[in-house]
Amino acid sequence: MATLFANSATLLGKELRTEFRSRELLTTTIVFVLMVVVLFSFTFDPSTAESRRFGPGLLWLAFLFAASLMLQPCFLREQNNDTLSSLRLAVSDPFAIFLAKVGANTLFLLVTELLMLPIFAVLYNVPVLPELPWLIVVLFLGSLGISVAGTALSAISAQARMRELLLPLLLLPLLTPVLVASTEVTVGLMDREPSVQWKGIGFLAVFDLVFLTALWLFGEYLLEE
Amino acid sequence: MTKRLLLGIVALLLVIAAAYASLYLAPEERTMGVIQRIFYFHVSSAWAGFSAFLICFVANLLYVWRRDQKYDWLGVSAAEVGLAFTTVVLITGPIWAHPVWGIWWTWDARLTSTFILWLLYVSYLLLRTLVEEPDRRALLSSLFGIFAFLDVPLVFGAIRWWRTQHPSPVILGGANSGLDPTMKMVFFFSAFAMHILMIFLVMERYEVEKMAGEVEVLRREVEVV
Amino acid sequence: MNSFKLPPTGLRFEKIDKRYGGLYALRRVTFEIAPGECVVLAGRNGSGKTTLLRVASQIVRPTAGKLSFPGRDTAATGGNGLHGRPGYVAHTTMVYDELTAEENLVFFAKLQNVEQPVERAGELLREVGLIDRRTSPVRTFSRGMRQRIAIARALIHRPSVLLFDEPATGLDPTGIAWLANSLRELNKAGCTIVMSLHGESEISTLATRAVRLDAGAVVDDTNSGASLRSILNFGVA
Numbered sequence: 001m002a003t004l005f006a007n008s009a010t011l012l013g014k015e016l017r018t019e020f021r022s023r024e025l026l027t028t029t030i031v032f033v034l035m036v037v038v039l040f041s042f043t044f045d046p047s048t049a050e051s052r053r054f055g056p057g058l059l060w061l062a063f064l065f066a067a068s069l070m071l072q073p074c075f076l077r078e079q080n081n082d083t084l085s086s087l088r089l090a091v092s093d094p095f096a097i098f099l100a101k102v103g104a105n106t107l108f109l110l111v112t113e114l115l116m117l118p119i120f121a122v123l124y125n126v127p128v129l130p131e132l133p134w135l136i137v138v139l140f141l142g143s144l145g146i147s148v149a150g151t152a153l154s155a156i157s158a159q160a161r162m163r164e165l166l167l168p169l170l171l172l173p174l175l176t177p178v179l180v181a182s183t184e185v186t187v188g189l190m191d192r193e194p195s196v197q198w199k200g201i202g203f204l205a206v207f208d209l210v211f212l213t214a215l216w217l218f219g220e221y222l223l224e225e
Numbered sequence: 226m227t228k229r230l231l232l233g234i235v236a237l238l239l240v241i242a243a244a245y246a247s248l249y250l251a252p253e254e255r256t257m258g259v260i261q262r263i264f265y266f267h268v269s270s271a272w273a274g275f276s277a278f279l280i281c282f283v284a285n286l287l288y289v290w291r292r293d294q295k296y297d298w299l300g301v302s303a304a305e306v307g308l309a310f311t312t313v314v315l316i317t318g319p320i321w322a323h324p325v326w327g328i329w330w331t332w333d334a335r336l337t338s339t340f341i342l343w344l345l346y347v348s349y350l351l352l353r354t355l356v357e358e359p360d361r362r363a364l365l366s367s368l369f370g371i372f373a374f375l376d377v378p379l380v381f382g383a384i385r386w387w388r389t390q391h392p393s394p395v396i397l398g399g400a401n402s403g404l405d406p407t408m409k410m411v412f413f414f415s416a417f418a419m420h421i422l423m424i425f426l427v428m429e430r431y432e433v434e435k436m437a438g439e440v441e442v443l444r445r446e447v448e449v450v
Numbered sequence: 451m452n453s454f455k456l457p458p459t460g461l462r463f464e465k466i467d468k469r470y471g472g473l474y475a476l477r478r479v480t481f482e483i484a485p486g487e488c489v490v491l492a493g494r495n496g497s498g499k500t501t502l503l504r505v506a507s508q509i510v511r512p513t514a515g516k517l518s519f520p521g522r523d524t525a526a527t528g529g530n531g532l533h534g535r536p537g538y539v540a541h542t543t544m545v546y547d548e549l550t551a552e553e554n555l556v557f558f559a560k561l562q563n564v565e566q567p568v569e570r571a572g573e574l575l576r577e578v579g580l581i582d583r584r585t586s587p588v589r590t591f592s593r594g595m596r597q598r599i600a601i602a603r604a605l606i607h608r609p610s611v612l613l614f615d616e617p618a619t620g621l622d623p624t625g626i627a628w629l630a631n632s633l634r635e636l637n638k639a640g641c642t643i644v645m646s647l648h649g650e651s652e653i654s655t656l657a658t659r660a661v662r663l664d665a666g667a668v669v670d671d672t673n674s675g676a677s678l679r680s681i682l683n684f685g686v687a
Contacts, residue, residue, distance in 0.1 A: 003563065010560045018548055085509045086544035086603065089535050090561040152372060156365050160355040169351060170369060173344040174376050177383035184387045199386065207379055214375055218368055221289055225510045359471045360513075445472030 004099070007091045011100030019108065029070045029112050034119065036062040041123055051124040056186035059120055060179055064146065067109055068168035071150040074101055075158035084223065094220040098151060102215075105147040106140070113139045131189040134196055138189070141204035142182035148211040149174050155222040177207055229428055236425040239418035243269075243411075251411040260324045265415040267317040270310045271339065273419035277307030277427065278346065282374040285367035294438060297363035300370060301353065302430035304346050306423055311343045334388055338381045345373040359441060456640040458485030459521045459610040461506055466515035468501055468666075475501040476512070477666045481673075483644060485521045485610075488637050488656050491646040492681050493663035499646035500541075502663065503613045506644065507538040519611065535562075536611035537604035541619070543596045545603050547589035551580050554588060555602055562607040574602040577632070593620040601629075605636075612636060614645035618653055626652055650682050 019025055040058040044050060078084035087097055117135070121128040128135060150171055157167040185200035247265040254261035284300035287293070318336045319329040330336075349370055356362040461483040468476040476498050483489050491499045504510040505517060538544075545554040552571055559567035575581045578598040583591070588599055597620050604612065617633070618626050630652045637643055637656065647654050660681040662670040670676045 006563075007561055010557065014546070014549070014557055017553075018546070021548060081542045081547060082540060082544050083546055085507075085538075085540070086558065087561075088509060089507065089538060090558050090607075149372070153369070156352070156369055159361065159365060160352060161357075162355055166352065166355055170348050173341050173348060174373065176341050177376070177379040180383040180387050203379075203383065203386075210375055210379065211372070214372060218289065218371065221364060222368060224364065225504070360469070442472035 004093050004096050007093070007096035008099040008103070011087070011091075011096060012103045015100055015104035016107070019104070025070055025073065026108055026111060029066050029108065030115055032069060033062050033066045033112055033116050036065060037116065037120060037123065048125050051126050052190055052192070053187065055120065055124045055126050056190055057179075057183040059116070060142065060182050060186065062116075063109065063113060063143070064172065064175055064179060065168075066112065067105075067143075067146045067150055068171045070108065071105060071147075071154045071171070072157070072164060072167050074105065074151055074154040076154075076163070079158065085225075088223060094223055095216050097223070098215050098219045101151045102144070102147045102212075105151055106143050109143040109146060110139060113143065126190050128190070131194045131196075134189050135186070138182055138185045138201065138204070141201065141208060142178055144208045145178040145204060145211065146175060148208060148215060149178075152211070152215050152219075152222060178204065181207070229425070229432075232421070232425045232428065236418070236422040239421050243415040243418040246411045246414055251408050252405055254408075257325050260321055263317050263321045265412055267314055267321060268412070269416040269419040270313040270317070271335075272416050273423040274307045274310030274314060276420060277303045277310060277423050278342070278374060278377070280427065281307060281346075281370055285370035285374070288363055288367040289371070292360075292364075294359075294363065295435070297359075297367065298431050298434040298438060299427075300363075300367060301350070302427045302434055304349055304370070305430055306426045308343065308346045308350070309426070310419070310423060311339060311346070314339050315343060332388070334385045335381075337388060338384045341380045341384075342377060345376065349373060359438065456608065456610040457521070458640055459519050459642055460485040460487070461611065461642065461644065462516075462518045462520055463502075463506075464516040464518070466502070466505060466517065467513045468498075468505060468510065469513040474666050476505065479515070479663075479666070479668055481661060481668055481671060482520075483642060483659075485642055486637070486640055488633070488643045488658050489645070490654055490657040490660040490678075490682065491644060491663060492648075492660055493646075496665075497663040498666040499663055500615055501666075503538070503615050503644065503646060504540075506611075507536050507613050509538070535607070535609065536613050537607070537609035538613045538615075539597075539600050539604045539617065540615050543588065543600040543603070545588055545599055548587055550585050550587055551575060551591075551599055551602075552584040554599065555606055558603050559606045564607050570606065574606060578602045579628070594622060594625050597621055597625070601632075610640065611642045611644070614643065616647065617645055618647070618651050629653060630656060647682070650679075654682055 037059065040062065044054065075084065078087065088094060091097060114136075117128050120126065150167075153167060153170045153174070157163040157170060160166055181200045181203045185197045185204070188195045188197040188200070243265065247262050251262065251265070253259065281300050281303035284296045284303060288296035288300060315336070318331070318333075318339075322331050323329050349366060352369055353362055353366045356365055463479050463481055466476050466479040467474065479498075479502060491502065493499050501510065505512050508517070545558075549557065552575065555571035555574060556567050559570050564570050572581070572584070575584050578601055580595060580598055580602070583595065588596070591599065604614075612633075614633075617629055621629060633643060633645075633653065633656055643656075645653070645657075657678060660670075660672045660676075660678050661668060662676075662681045670681050672678055672681060
């Protein structure tokens with residue numbers, strides 16, 4: 001058990017070190033989300049009332065699209081020099097590999113989202129500061145759900161053809177519950193009279209737990225050769 | 226061979242009988258009129274489709290555990306048949322909705338969730354076309370199938386809780402609460418007939434897949450030589 | 451790589467099959483390697499050598515059959531199975547191009563609970579002659595250097611079994627001499643070595659045993675009387 005967490009920590013360190021050296025994932029993801037958010041704003045008249053109602057949904061949709069692109073290199077880059085094999089040889093529990101990647105992906109998504117929040121607030125005239133702590137909670141739970149499902153499916157799509165199209169195709173329908181629940185909670189938080197939707201938060205936590213458990217049970221088969 | 230033929234004949238007879246019962250035996254519904262009779266067909270297809278996906282899920286689990294090809298054949302057969310029935314649901318929905326409410330799509334919770342279900346299993350089949358090696362294909366699609374099925378209750382839950390707030394015509398209307406006893410009988414008979422048809426179709430599709438699998442093995446052996 | 455004794459570990463293949471679709475890469479492969487042996491796997495391209503090594507390393511799961519390591523006793527290795535997994539050197543380096551040589555080795559050492567990972571990494575870098583390139587990213591390495599970092603990674607956890615897929619590839623004569631010497635030292639320390647080779651070389655002189663594969667099946671074994679020479683030079687008089 002201790003080895004699992006120790007291994008995950010070592011692996012997470014490697015993931016973060018690799019990303020912070022090149023920063024290519026983060027920069028491309030942030031720019032992509034920015035583009036989508038701006039383009040969306042052209043598709044309707046952003047009066048404050050409409051922005052409050054539609055904005056959060058469009059924001060989460062942008063995160064989802066960005067994630068389905070950002071998650072592609074996750075296992076693809078381990079095909080370079082077959083490092084996936086050396087990882088599998090080195091760790092005693094393959095779940096450590098997944099925990100580390102889920103952790104890294106959640107972190108990257110969260111950083112992107114937090115950077116986007118002020119920009120979103122300005123473009124759509126929606127207040128984000130008052131309920132910021134709760135916003136961070138829903139961003140975290142939603143991003144965790146996206147990461148868990150996305151990391152698992154990335155392991156699958158890396159082994160198939162047309163993987164650039166395949167990952168979004170597999171991931172987007174699967175993440176519908178996250179999209180719906182996260183949007184609802186975010187709408188509640190950005191409302192004229194903000195409220196915390198406990199049902200939504202609980203639902204997201206359940207989603208995260210279900211898929212983390214599934215990943216724990218079936219992860220090693222995803223990496224099998 | 227003859228057992229399957231017998232089942233096919235029985236299934237056909239049952240479906241014809243159910244159609245007759247829906248059209249002539251069931252009493253006419255008060256508000257919607259004749260078009261309501263599609264309900265027997267529409268909802269039984271949904272149930273049969275769902276049962277097919279359940280069979281697919283079990284087959285997927287068995288494949289990951291046992292690695293016997295026959296579970297893969299069963300999985301893809303059940304998924305295809307389930308998709309066929311689900312397509313029927315998605316088509317009969319608008320056919321029902323239009324004469325009654327004047328709109329083609331109602332964003333009814335169940336119909337919307339069924340659409341996502343449909344997308345998930347289309348992705349399942351698409352994934353299969355993109356993996357060439359048969360054992361790998363079986364393993365990866367089984368794993369995706371497991372994740373997809375675990376997602377289904379979450380999809381239905383999320384959409385039901387948060388996407389039926391605004392008043393929208395519900396396909397089943399008041400039909401679930403206090404169905405006329407004759408209607409109930411006709412409905413369960415239709416559901417039964419659909420299930421028998423589903424089982425027959427899965428068995429037929431299984432035989433085709435089995436033959437295809439065996440041919441592929443032979444073809445690959447010949448190619449090497 | 452020197453001055454320690456490894457717990458003797460052998461390998462046992464029992465009716466190993468590996469199937470890819472209709473193609474059998476390995477068919478009912480059955481033989482045993484005694485602890486401390488130095489074995490050469492010979493055979494043409496596509497005969498199954500690489501697949502067998504990958505099965506032995508436990509990266510590839512066999513379709514049928516059983517792989518075991520007789521003699522391996524986790525208690526003797528301090529309870530953390532330190533010498534547990536075989537060391538495996540493949541055609542690719544299996545290290546990260548973007549990280550430095552030192553970062554890679556420390557990373558793999560930490561994952562396998564090697565004591566004093568930084569020191570151990572330094573020790574190996576010295577052994578393989580890469581100590582002055584420790585802070586260079588692996589992507590800047592030449593072919594020969596990549597081979598050496600791959601070897602270092604495989605040996606980081608002091609494995610009692612070393613699996614080597616075509617060790618001589620990409621090395622110049624000096625490199626081959628160095629490798630032959632290193633393998634000799636390892637074998638003396640008790641490491642069981644299994645390597646796949648194409649033909650005779652300075653490295654093949656280390657072998658005490660050879661097994662030939664053809665189309666995924668074992669067709670010849672020095673244990674059953676064939677000469678080492680004939681197996682290595684199959685087809686040649």
